[in-house]
Amino acid sequence: MSEQLMSILALLAIFLIGTLRAVNLGALALVASFAVGAGALGMDASEVLAGFPAELFMILVGVTYLFAIARNNGTVEWLVHAAVRIVGGKVAAIPWVMFTISCVLVSLGAVSPAAVAIIAPIGMTFAARYGINPLLMGLMVVHGSAAGNFSPIGVLGVVTNGVVDTSGIAGSPMVLFLANLIFNVLLGAGIFFGFGGRHLLSTGREATDDSAGGEDTDAYKPHRTASGPSTAVATAPARTDTGTLSLNRDRIVTLGSMVALVIGALGFDLDVGLMSLSAAVLLTLLAPDTAKDAVGQINWSVVLLVCGIVTYVALMQEIGTVDYLGNAISEVDAPLLAALLICYIGAIVSAFASTTGILGALIPLAVPLLATGQVSAIGLVTALSISASVVDSSPFSTNGAMVVANAPKEQQSMVYRQLMKWGFGLVLAAPLICWAALTVLAGW
Structure with missing residues (x-):
């Protein structure tokens, strides 16, 4: 053997x-x-x-540590209050706001895991406070980032288009970007209506402010309607005499750390995990009382699960398992069938490993197929790229792992199981859909 x-x-x-x-x-x-x-x-x-994915380990630990402190000291509550006011109190708009922000960040050059690491903790807090299904919120963040993946100035877009050029394959950066964007927007619509969006639209439209002043507390309580149980309509936190949740020293420092995290990741390509850990340590030194339980809020079982799986898949790549599968497929006599199989390999392996690495390995393997003239180069590259990137919602990928790690503890097992079903559902469906639409039906 x-x-x-x-x-x-x-x-x-x-x-x-x-x-x-x-x-x-x-x-x-x-x-x-x-x-x-x-x-x-x-x-x-x-x-x-x-x-062993040391960078992924640091992202999972550092980001969840920082946002645990931010939850403890009330900073996340302040952000929730501010964001709800920005969307005019429309709870149903919040998942789409998270989707759009993630998409824009990645389109402008943020790596997808960095954008998800920044947005997911805030989005999952919205979900907990306003009765939004955490799976809905998490998937909207992940697929929002996926929608921006192949922007011509985005990291994955630049890498993929570079591999295409180096391999001498005909490519179209704009087709790649728009096809991936449309695919993920349609997925986002399906996610929204499939995981509770319809309920938010019908019964949870407003997050109302209490006009009366009060103490600076972080209490969120669902309204009850005359028709029955509590809905997704939520009150904002009680306000101070100035009309907003107050910003004390700890919250100001925490907000400054988050801004620095975004600037460092997007502007200077600094490591998100190490920056987050540095900010968490700083906040612990400044206010040890609000940070004393934060380390315990890191979900170490999730960290072990994701890092262990990624370590094994990296070993498989090291011994040539991906190349072994790719070479076996390249010997298939039917080029269209071989193209479908390559898309499936990209989806399966990318659900556990680096999307960039998989595309870099598999696109050159497609050259013999394209040489037959029976498979569209633009179509196959686009289908393979979408198939390999859209499965990042798997709980074994960095993005999916961030969603699980930031879900409420009592719901993490449910979110993990549902993300696994969703991720592997995409592994089965996305390659077939993309292959059919972009290589069989498209006329490139």
Whole structure:
């Protein structure tokens, strides 16, 4: 048995055991990395752990740590209050605001995980405060960022178009950008109406301000309508004599840290995780009382799960499993079928690993298919790019993991399970839809 086939069987075993037994998939994946890498392939520990996603680990820990402090000291409550006023109190508009902000950030050059790391904690707080389904909010943030992925000035767009040029393949940056944007906007509409948006429109239109003054508290209470139970209409936090939730020193410093996080990520390409951790430590030193429980609010089981799976997939890439699959597909006699299979490989692997890395590996593998003249170059590149990027809502990707980590603790298991269903549903459906629309039906 080849080492590539062995690694695929081991991955299937990880998910089978994790499904049948209550064992953290990340822990299983790390054990499998050791068993396959050290036991079967003779690697040493440093080689086995070379693919451990240190940057992803820092993002998960640093961002959730910072926003735990921000929740404790009331900064997130202040942001919620301000944002609700901006949208005129329309609770149903909030998911689309999060979608649009994420899309714009990524379109202007932010890497998708950085944008999601910044927006997801705020969006999930909105969900908790205003009775919005956390799955709806999380998916709107993730697919908003995905909608901007292939902007001609975006990171993934620049990388993908560069690989296309280097490979000598005909490409169209504008077709790539617009097709991906339309696909994710349509997904966003489906998500909105499929996961509670209709209810928000019909019964939860207003987040009202209490015009009376009061103490500076962070209490949010749902209204009850005459027709029955509480709805998604929520009151804003009680206001001070100045008419707004007050900004004390801790909140000002926290807001400044968040602004610095955005500027550092977008303007200077600084590491989001390390910046977040630095801000969290600063806030802990300034106000230890509001930060003392923040470390405990980091969901370490999510961190272990995601980092373990990504480590194992990195090992599979290192031993050539992706190339092994790609080369096997390139030998398929029917070019259109081979194109569909390449799209599926991109979706499956990208659900666990770097989208950029997968596209960089698979686009050159498509060259022999395109040489036959039976497959549209623009269509296949676009279909492959969308298939590989839209599955970032998987809880094993950075974006999906950020959604799970920032969901309310009592709902994290539900969000994780639903994201897994959604992510793997996209793995099955997105390649087929994109392949049919862009390579079979399109006339490029």
